[in-house]
Amino acid sequence: MSSEAVRRTPAPPTGTYIGMPKFAKNAKVQLADQQLRKNLRKATGTIRAKRVDRVAEVPEWEELRLAGEAIKNRTLRHLDTYLVQLEESLVRNGAKVHWARDAAEANAIVVELVKAKGVDEVVKVKSMATQEIDLNEALEEAGIAAWETDLAELIVQLGHDRPSHILVPAIHRNRSEVREIFLREMKLYGTPAPTDLTDEPVVLAAAARTHLREKFLRAKVAISGANFAIAETGTLVVVESEGNGRMCLTLPDTLISVVGIEKTLPTVADLEVFMRLLPRSSTGERMNPYTSMWNGVTPGDGPQEVHVVLIDNGRTKVLADPDGRAALRCIRCSACLNICPVYERVGGHAYGSVYPGPIGAVLTPQLRGTTSDIDKSLPFASTLCGACFEVCPVRIPIPDMLVHMRHKVADEKRHHVGVEQTAIAVAGWALSSSKHFELVQRVAMLAGRVLPGRTHLGPLPWPAAPWTNARDLPMPPTESFRAWWKRTRGESA
Amino acid sequence: MNAREEILNRVRGALGDVVQPDSAVDVPIPWVYGRPTAMPDILERFVEMTVDYKAVVRRVPAAGVPAAVAEMLVAAGVGSAVLPVGLDEAWCAAIAAAGITVHRDEPPLSNKELNAIDAVVTASAVSIAETGTIVLDHADNQGRRALTLVPDTHLVVVRADQVVSDVPEAVGRLAAAVTGGSPLTWISGGSATSDIELIRVEGVHGPRTLLVVLAE
Numbered sequence: 006m007s008s009e010a011v012r013r014t015p016a017p018p019t020g021t022y023i024g025m026p027k028f029a030k031n032a033k034v035q036l037a038d039q040q041l042r043k044n045l046r047k048a049t050g051t052i053r054a055k056r057v058d059r060v061a062e063v064p065e066w067e068e069l070r071l072a073g074e075a076i077k078n079r080t081l082r083h084l085d086t087y088l089v090q091l092e093e094s095l096v097r098n099g100a101k102v103h104w105a106r107d108a109a110e111a112n113a114i115v116v117e118l119v120k121a122k123g124v125d126e127v128v129k130v131k132s133m134a135t136q137e138i139d140l141n142e143a144l145e146e147a148g149i150a151a152w153e154t155d156l157a158e159l160i161v162q163l164g165h166d167r168p169s170h171i172l173v174p175a176i177h178r179n180r181s182e183v184r185e186i187f188l189r190e191m192k193l194y195g196t197p198a199p200t201d202l203t204d205e206p207v208v209l210a211a212a213a214r215t216h217l218r219e220k221f222l223r224a225k226v227a228i229s230g231a232n233f234a235i236a237e238t239g240t241l242v243v244v245e246s247e248g249n250g251r252m253c254l255t256l257p258d259t260l261i262s263v264v265g266i267e268k269t270l271p272t273v274a275d276l277e278v279f280m281r282l283l284p285r286s287s288t289g290e291r292m293n294p295y296t297s298m299w300n301g302v303t304p305g306d307g308p309q310e311v312h313v314v315l316i317d318n319g320r321t322k323v324l325a326d327p328d329g330r331a332a333l334r335c336i337r338c339s340a341c342l343n344i345c346p347v348y349e350r351v352g353g354h355a356y357g358s359v360y361p362g363p364i365g366a367v368l369t370p371q372l373r374g375t376t377s378d379i380d381k382s383l384p385f386a387s388t389l390c391g392a393c394f395e396v397c398p399v400r401i402p403i404p405d406m407l408v409h410m411r412h413k414v415a416d417e418k419r420h421h422v423g424v425e426q427t428a429i430a431v432a433g434w435a436l437s438s439s440k441h442f443e444l445v446q447r448v449a450m451l452a453g454r455v456l457p458g459r460t461h462l463g464p465l466p467w468p469a470a471p472w473t474n475a476r477d478l479p480m481p482p483t484e485s486f487r488a489w490w491k492r493t494r495g496e497s498a
Numbered sequence: 499m500n501a502r503e504e505i506l507n508r509v510r511g512a513l514g515d516v517v518q519p520d521s522a523v524d525v526p527i528p529w530v531y532g533r534p535t536a537m538p539d540i541l542e543r544f545v546e547m548t549v550d551y552k553a554v555v556r557r558v559p560a561a562g563v564p565a566a567v568a569e570m571l572v573a574a575g576v577g578s579a580v581l582p583v584g585l586d587e588a589w590c591a592a593i594a595a596a597g598i599t600v601h602r603d604e605p606p607l608s609n610k611e612l613n614a615i616d617a618v619v620t621a622s623a624v625s626i627a628e629t630g631t632i633v634l635d636h637a638d639n640q641g642r643r644a645l646t647l648v649p650d651t652h653l654v655v656v657r658a659d660q661v662v663s664d665v666p667e668a669v670g671r672l673a674a675a676v677t678g679g680s681p682l683t684w685i686s687g688g689s690a691t692s693d694i695e696l697i698r699v700e701g702v703h704g705p706r707t708l709l710v711v712l713a714e
Contacts, residue, residue, distance in 0.1 A: 048696045051697075071529075078525045079527065080521075082525060083513075083516070086521065098679065104505050106504055155693070156691045156694070157693035160693070173692070180695055207699045207701070209694055210694070210701065210702050213702065214701075221703070238676055238677055246690050246692070247693075248689035248702055248703035248704025248705075249702070249703045251683065251704060252647065252703055252704075256609050256647075271521070273669065276669050277532070277669040278529065281664075288692060291547065291628065292630065292684070294686050295684065296682075297681070297682070298676065298681060299682075306636060307642070307643050
């Protein structure tokens with residue numbers, strides 16, 4: 006019997022994020038996938054255009070960004086105060102608050118809570134925090150089926166796949182791929198897709214509605230994240246489109262929300278800033294179709310047992326670096342992914358994290374540390390073009406932070422002698438005096454004379470291979486500017 | 499040390515560079531809260547934006563609400579409707595008189611019973627012109643959250659004096675309800691998704707049809 010047979014939910018791909026090779030290697034694999042590149046180009050192009058239109062409608066957009074940045078900075082710089090206040094408010098509202106230092110602790114808490122209800126399945130609202138801690142697999146190991154109910158998450162789950170985008174996790178799939186997945190998998194896990202299923206998005210969405218309706222109606226326990234957690238009132242906020250969030254937050258008897266500690270906002274009034282920044286930045290809409298706000302238990306309305314699991318899982322490490330802290334301002338809108346020329350070409354899977362794109366490149370190595378190959382390489386997965394900062398609704402200086410993270414990685418490497426360190430040492434020597442510099446120039450010009458008629462050097466052998474494999478190196482000129490100046494104007498100068 | 503203490507200690511340890519204990523002094527917010535957004539005609543904008551989200555909107559004088567509610571339900575082919583306990587009795591009477599089977603949520607209907615009902619009719623708390631958003635605070639004339647979620651058609655009545663220009667004014671008006679413990683549901687059009695090729699598709703899990711009566 007295969008291990009697949011005893012699972013309750015579709016098996017995700019094997020292997021872990023941490024075990025993935027460095028970004029450049031993953032990128033090469035992804036770049037070879039023509040379909041993926043086509044899907045991504047179309048999707049990111051569409052959403053970029055929508056965002057530009059919606060942002061242009063708000064004359065005070067820059068003012069809003071500054072306000073968003075300041076509110077988040079205020080919260081983060083006094084997070085201990087706001088967390089204690091949030092906890093008090095949640096308890097006052099009848100919610101039970103749990104704290105989790107890391108993913109394992111968070112998963113253990115949720116598994117215990119679900120087991121205590123005596124159920125073997127839960128419905129889930131799309132949540133980055135629960136993806137980050139790999140909650141679904143922890144539940145699966147405990148014999149509990151976790152059903153993703155967001156359409157894109159459903160596509161990813163049924164496709165035995167991984168998410169590749171924060172907002173639209175199935176952005177790498179086109180309609181015909183979605184149709185195939187629904188036809189093949191839905192019948193194995195509940196209401197089958199209609200046999201005459203077409204690849205029209207509206208038809209595919211209707212199939213998801215039918216497939217999930219029975220799960221919503223029978224679910225006893227739901228699991229969510231939260232976009233915002235208001236310290237003043239203990240209000241949790243979930244921003245969504247499809248109504249699957251409302252289903253999960255309303256119909257079951259028990260609701261467990263897994264919330265990163267950085268999701269805290271001081272006051273209800275602060276929502277006037279974020280409820281304008283988030284929808285326009287993420288889906289390019291004036292407002293998302295549905296937003297739910299709830300205050301613990303509402304007697305006679307919705308879940309009567311409410312738990313909130315506040316997770317650290319590396320966030321305090323990010324907070325401890327004053328130059329890296331700004332990454333915690335992120336509200337997961339994904340505007341930086343959609344604008345990024347690197348993301349648009351390689352897609353989300355190459356980043357080896359549930360947080361891909363520019364924000365992932367600065368957040369992931371801070372959350373996880375820079376010991377693995379993938380985490381070391383992420384700060385280099387960028388051209389530093391700066392577009393991500395321009396679109397960020399909370400003004401995270403991603404390019405500056407990428408450079409900061411590159412320094413960190415380089416400092417950690419300093420102790421071993423590698424090709425890069427040797428090259429930097431040679432460059433340091435060459436630039437230390439004009440005599441050294443001229444000598445290097447003369448050697449380089451010799452190379453130019455040896456290979457006449459070529460404009461570019463192709464890939465060079467080791468040790469230059471890692472650099473030249475991905476870049477065209479121009480031929481050194483046969484004469485340097487300084488030599489030319491001396492030859493033509495030398496006398497009069 | 500338990501997880502709570504340890505996380506709070508980690509946070510405090512991470513913030514060694516923060517010396518000003520007053521968060522408001524430490525980081526001023528360069529923003530004036532609660533300002534309206536200037537627009538020529540708030541109701542006009544509200545209708546335009548709501549229609550942009552594929553909702554069906556009808557403007558009627560306040561006295562015409564019961565008739566408009568019944569007519570719109572009939573036009574949408576609704577055969578049964580659930581009505582919150584605190585809904586205006588004149589609307590309830592008009593709906594029943596139009597031949598629509600009326601269900602009251604008293605005692606509370608099960609999820610399965612709700613799933614078999616065509617429509618729900620509610621009042622609302624605040625609406626936002628700039629974004630075409632209708633906010634429910636689930637007072638007695640709006641009912642508990644499941645009522646406005648499970649049936650496939652939602653008819654909502656918005657009073658002209660409940661419509662504000664933009665999000666900041668709305669949040670200001672809603673603050674008391676939130677502080678009082680009420681849940682809020684913000685609705686902008688019918689349920690929708692853009693998860694397949696980022697093409698917007700109306701109608702997933704929430705009500706696929708949104709009917710709006712604007713009472714002036």
